Amino acid sequence: MSTTPAYPEFTSDGKYKVIGTRPIRHDGEDKVTGRAVYGADVRPADLLYGRMLRSPHAHALIKRIDTSKAMQLDGVRAVATADDLAETVAKLSDIGEGVDIRKIAANSLASGKVLYKGHAVAAVAAISPSIAEEALELIEVDYELLPPVIDVLLAMKDDAPLLDENRTTRELGEKTDKKSNIASHNQQDMGDVAAGFTEADEVVEREFRTATIHQGYIE
Numbered sequence: 148m149s150t151t152p153a154y155p156e157f158t159s160d161g162k163y164k165v166i167g168t169r170p171i172r173h174d175g176e177d178k179v180t181g182r183a184v185y186g187a188d189v190r191p192a193d194l195l196y197g198r199m200l201r202s203p204h205a206h207a208l209i210k211r212i213d214t215s216k217a218m219q220l221d222g223v224r225a226v227a228t229a230d231d232l233a234e235t236v237a238k239l240s241d242i243g244e245g246v247d248i249r250k251i252a253a254n255s256l257a258s259g260k261v262l263y264k265g266h267a268v269a270a271v272a273a274i275s276p277s278i279a280e281e282a283l284e285l286i287e288v289d290y291e292l293l294p295p296v297i298d299v300l301l302a303m304k305d306d307a308p309l310l311d312e313n314r315t316t317r318e319l320g321e322k323t324d325k326k327s328n329i330a331s332h333n334q335q336d337m338g339d340v341a342a343g344f345t346e347a348d349e350v351v352e353r354e355f356r357t358a359t360i361h362q363g364y365i366e
């Protein structure tokens with residue numbers, strides 16, 4: 148038979164205002180009665196709703212985007228594509244890892260090419276969600292389909308379809324003229340590998356792959 152140990156009840160003896168007391172949540176009554184106002188409940192004047200038109204294809208060139216019919220729909224306030232965005236200069240931003248700002252901007256709205264299914268190609272702002280969604284159906288996009296790259300190992304082959312024709316592979320941190328889907332290649336050997344295999348009593352050959360792992364941030 149097990150018993151639950153009895154712990155002495157802590158009392159503040161009037162020394163503390165919070166510890167040892169049962170304070171009432173200042174927002175508890177508003178929440179349980181439904182009076183609390185959340186961010187989703189706020190409806191400022193002239194509020195607009197946004198929707199994104201996304202590519203149904205994994206890899207394709209954007210030959211033409213016609214947003215004229217969507218703009219004529221009553222209630223639509225704006226329709227934007229990559230052509231409406233300011234051109235981003237080639238700038239390397241240090242945010243812990245070097246990031247080309249142009250690559251980030253191209254992921255906001257696809258410019259000339261979609262790189263994955265769901266890549267945003269146009270954005271709509273309208274006075275209601277339903278109107279914004281209706282406007283998406285009026286946007287015409289002509290695609291030229293390209294071979295998709297859906298396997299990492301196949302994507303690294305020399306004859307794989309290039310996702311970014313302007314990207315060159317870095318070897319040990321140095322720029323090269325080699326165009327591929329590999330952003331950076333680093334190979335490290337420690338000791339005499341060939342001699343190690345020759346002198347080993349047993350050789351077990353396996354291939355190991357690891358995904359990108361970040362440490363657990365606690366700050």
